[in-house]
Amino acid sequence: MNQVISFIRQPVVVALVLIVALLYLGQLLSPGFASGGQILRLLIVAALLGIVAAGQNVVILGGREGIDLSVGGIVSLSAIIAGNVMNGADSGILPAIAACLAAGAFFGLLNGLGVTLLRIPPLVMTLGMLGVLQGLLVVIRMGIPSGQAAPALSRFVTQPLVFGLPGIIWLWIAVGLLMAFMLHRTVFGHRIYAIGSNEHAAYMAGVPVRPMRIALFVISGMFAALAGLCLLGYSGSSFANVGEQYTLTSIIAVVFGGTSLAGGKGGYTGTMAGAVLLVILQGILTTVNIDESGRQMVFGATLLLLMTFYGRGRAMRV
Amino acid sequence: MSKLKLSGVSKAYGATLALRRGDLEVMAGEVHVLMGSNGSGKSTLCKIIAGSVRPDAGRILIDDTPATITGPRSARAQGIGIFYQELSLAAHRSVEENICLAALPVRAGLFVDRVSLKERAARYIALFDGVSGEGFAADALVGNLRPDQRQLVEIMKALASEAPLLIFDEPTSALDRAQVERFFEILGNLKRRGRGIIFISHRMDEIKAIGDRVTIIRDGETITTLNLDETDAATVIRLMVGGAGDMPASQSSVPAAVDIAAESALTVRNLSGAGFRDVSFEVGRGEILGFGGLHGQGQSALLRAIFGAGAITSGEIRIGSERFDASSPRDAIRRGLAYVSGDRSRDGVISGRPIIENVSPIHYLRDRLMIASPSRLRDRVLPALQSMHTKFASLFDPISALSGGNQQKVIIARWLIDRPDVLLLDDPTKGIDLSAKADLFTLIRQLAAEGLGILLYSSEDAELLGNANRILVFNGGSVSRELTGAERTRYNLYQAAYEAA
Numbered sequence: 001m002n003q004v005i006s007f008i009r010q011p012v013v014v015a016l017v018l019i020v021a022l023l024y025l026g027q028l029l030s031p032g033f034a035s036g037g038q039i040l041r042l043l044i045v046a047a048l049l050g051i052v053a054a055g056q057n058v059v060i061l062g063g064r065e066g067i068d069l070s071v072g073g074i075v076s077l078s079a080i081i082a083g084n085v086m087n088g089a090d091s092g093i094l095p096a097i098a099a100c101l102a103a104g105a106f107f108g109l110l111n112g113l114g115v116t117l118l119r120i121p122p123l124v125m126t127l128g129m130l131g132v133l134q135g136l137l138v139v140i141r142m143g144i145p146s147g148q149a150a151p152a153l154s155r156f157v158t159q160p161l162v163f164g165l166p167g168i169i170w171l172w173i174a175v176g177l178l179m180a181f182m183l184h185r186t187v188f189g190h191r192i193y194a195i196g197s198n199e200h201a202a203y204m205a206g207v208p209v210r211p212m213r214i215a216l217f218v219i220s221g222m223f224a225a226l227a228g229l230c231l232l233g234y235s236g237s238s239f240a241n242v243g244e245q246y247t248l249t250s251i252i253a254v255v256f257g258g259t260s261l262a263g264g265k266g267g268y269t270g271t272m273a274g275a276v277l278l279v280i281l282q283g284i285l286t287t288v289n290i291d292e293s294g295r296q297m298v299f300g301a302t303l304l305l306l307m308t309f310y311g312r313g314r315a316m317r318v
Numbered sequence: 319m320s321k322l323k324l325s326g327v328s329k330a331y332g333a334t335l336a337l338r339r340g341d342l343e344v345m346a347g348e349v350h351v352l353m354g355s356n357g358s359g360k361s362t363l364c365k366i367i368a369g370s371v372r373p374d375a376g377r378i379l380i381d382d383t384p385a386t387i388t389g390p391r392s393a394r395a396q397g398i399g400i401f402y403q404e405l406s407l408a409a410h411r412s413v414e415e416n417i418c419l420a421a422l423p424v425r426a427g428l429f430v431d432r433v434s435l436k437e438r439a440a441r442y443i444a445l446f447d448g449v450s451g452e453g454f455a456a457d458a459l460v461g462n463l464r465p466d467q468r469q470l471v472e473i474m475k476a477l478a479s480e481a482p483l484l485i486f487d488e489p490t491s492a493l494d495r496a497q498v499e500r501f502f503e504i505l506g507n508l509k510r511r512g513r514g515i516i517f518i519s520h521r522m523d524e525i526k527a528i529g530d531r532v533t534i535i536r537d538g539e540t541i542t543t544l545n546l547d548e549t550d551a552a553t554v555i556r557l558m559v560g561g562a563g564d565m566p567a568s569q570s571s572v573p574a575a576v577d578i579a580a581e582s583a584l585t586v587r588n589l590s591g592a593g594f595r596d597v598s599f600e601v602g603r604g605e606i607l608g609f610g611g612l613h614g615q616g617q618s619a620l621l622r623a624i625f626g627a628g629a630i631t632s633g634e635i636r637i638g639s640e641r642f643d644a645s646s647p648r649d650a651i652r653r654g655l656a657y658v659s660g661d662r663s664r665d666g667v668i669s670g671r672p673i674i675e676n677v678s679p680i681h682y683l684r685d686r687l688m689i690a691s692p693s694r695l696r697d698r699v700l701p702a703l704q705s706m707h708t709k710f711a712s713l714f715d716p717i718s719a720l721s722g723g724n725q726q727k728v729i730i731a732r733w734l735i736d737r738p739d740v741l742l743l744d745d746p747t748k749g750i751d752l753s754a755k756a757d758l759f760t761l762i763r764q765l766a767a768e769g770l771g772i773l774l775y776s777s778e779d780a781e782l783l784g785n786a787n788r789i790l791v792f793n794g795g796s797v798s799r800e801l802t803g804a805e806r807t808r809y810n811l812y813q814a815a816y817e818a819a
């Protein structure tokens with residue numbers, strides 16, 4: 001009996017139950033909401049969010065109030081870089097991937113150095129970085145055209161590739177497997193949990209705490225950049241602050257999936273379910289004609305609500 | 319005239335009796351010294367007087383009138399002022415504000431009266447004129463002062479309470495000689511004006527210099543009160559140690575000496591750093607070198623510094639015959655050092671993670687592993703845990719499910735998969751049960767027999783006397799005496815710990 005209860009209380013299970021319930025609700029509100037094509041479209045959007053949330057997830061797992069508020073800015077920047085590098089030509093895809101990942105890694109590295117060497121709290125460091133990135137985007141857009149996605153990239157994101165699923169879904173599944181392997185089967189993953197649970201004890205056991213923390217921010221920047229590239233494929237061309245929403249939603253997805261904001265506890269499977277859940281919620285809100293600002297309010301309120309369930313008393317403890 | 323009288327005061331924390339029967343009488347116009355070893359109940363007694371702990375039983379008289387002390391405010395209202403050993407200063411406020419913090423002078427019922435605050439603070443600052451050192455001023459921020467200057471502010475703050483009864487709990491630990499002398503002059507003046515003063519110190523010379531009478535506490539009981547004029551240091555120490563103190567340590571199981579000349583595991587020469595200075599010693603392969611002395615005399619700081627987790631300013635460490643510049647625990651582990659702290663929850667336990675992940679980090683580091691394969695790891699982890707007689711259901715249970723003793727065994731087991739050359743033990747048995755302690759020391763001796771060099775700091779004398787081949791007694795950050803062979807007695811340990819270095 002106890003096992004049943006603890007199974008039901010797992011965040012992943014809670015999220016899955018909620019996903020089915022929300023799909024049913026959506027179908028009631030707008031017949032066709034839960035149709036196959038529509039669900040596939042939702043999954044594509046969820047994959048974009050899920051890839052950003054993978055990076056957010058490792059930063060939060062690393063503890064010490066770890067959080068990355070700059071992901072939204074990196075997604076936007078990456079989409080712009082990708083658009084300009086490939087500029088509608090398939091031959092530009094590989095250089096674009098390289099450029100995007102390098103940019104993501106660079107800004108992640110700056111975040112990591114600020115947090116470790118300059119001892120700036122992650123919240124402040126990454127918020128400042130978000131401001132820098134937003135300013136940078138304005139400067140870039142005034143000088144150069146926004147650029148077009150290559151046809152192959154758009155096909156990869158929107159058209160069926162294998163078994164009727166588009167490439168981006170397969171990419172997301174690969175990210176999920178990679179994350180599971182990294183977190184649970186590599187020394188690196190065990191060390192993430194160790195520094196998130198008790199940083200000082202980890203240090204005394206020889207875990208290289210600072211390089212680890214820098215690496216986590218670099219990973220986060222690279223996942224955000226990867227998502228930005230895919231986002232360009234989804235929307236065709238990059239436009240102003242296309243990635244802005246991902247800062248808040250990636251955090252919500254991670255928390256929804258049962259990862260503690262205090263660090264050291266949680267995993268990526270829950271985050272994937274959390275991403276799907278959020279996207280369905282977003283779909284329902286759109287269906288009932290709630291505009292972007294209204295959706296932001298609902299998301300903010302959702303995060304606060306989640307914290308009262310999962311994170312209470314632990315989240316802000318130092 | 320009696321200022322304060324406690325009779326039959328007791329206090330228990332759960333099942334632990336911290337104070338069994340505390341008696342103390344402080345007269346007006348005397349400096350009354352309180353003595354007792356770590357955990358004797360001395361600080362519990364002080365906390366009861368200061369109101370931060372409520373006694374379970376016993377009577378308290380202030381000025382021959384029965385009194386109840388309900389809290390720190392009530393103690394202050396009844397004329398008791400205390401100097402806190404753990405500094406209680408506001409770092410971002412000025413010296414004068416800190417001095418007057420307990421009772422800020424107020425104007426018009428609302429505003430701080432700056433002028434009278436300055437006047438009042440100046441009186442106490444003037445007391446230490448000439449010895450308070452460079453940069454000490456009424457408007458200096460406390461956070462910018464040196465440790466000794468901060469301690470002076472703490473003293474001034476206690477004096478500013480103008481309480482008829484003052485408690486000073488180790489007030490001189492950071493002060494230099496001139497500052498101590500000035501402080502003792504001030505205490506002498508207060509005494510002549512009829513104040514009662516309770517004084518706690520571990521320096522025998524200071525106690526003789528300033529004290530009138532001494533009350534000795536042992537195992538939670540007041541043993542006796544003596545006039546310091548009519549007694550000597552040896553008698554006081556003998557009373558603190560108790561009956562069997564002169565007996566040498568049980569020699570049956572401890573090898574008397576190890577031939578260091580054969581092979582040295584760790585050599586430390588003239589090592590100084592934060593909390594310790596000019597320490598030199600050598601520990602041989604197969605030897606257990608004990609660190610004794612009172613709490614916080616540099617033993618832990620030294621062990622941490624050797625392990626790369628503390629500051630070293632000068633001196634040299636050699637592992638075997640090679641020089642080692644301790645820069646981080648990671649380096650130290652690679653070079654074959656291991657460190658086990660008594661403060662498990664801070665230094666050891668990776669809370670909320672499975673037992674297996676609490677054992678594996680060292681193995682990953684030493685074998686430069688990248689992939690964590692649970693099945694292969696299990697084969698390495700299980701023998702290490704079993705050699706410690708660790709009780710657990712599954713390797714994948716969270717470590718928090720275990721008792722304190724078993725958690726500590728897991729932490730020690732993490733060092734046993736790949737044997738280190740030198741084991742640093744920093745009060746490793748703190749807060750663990752007796753059977754776990756016994757298991758632990760069986761293992762420690764076995765490791766020594768296998769050729770490890772072991773440094774053991776313990777706050778329990780019995781552990782040192784029963785296991786160490788030699789004991790270095792620490793006092794004020796440096797080694798005050800080395801005890802070998804038949805010298806290893808409780809009496810000698812106390813004497814070296816309490817005598818001025």
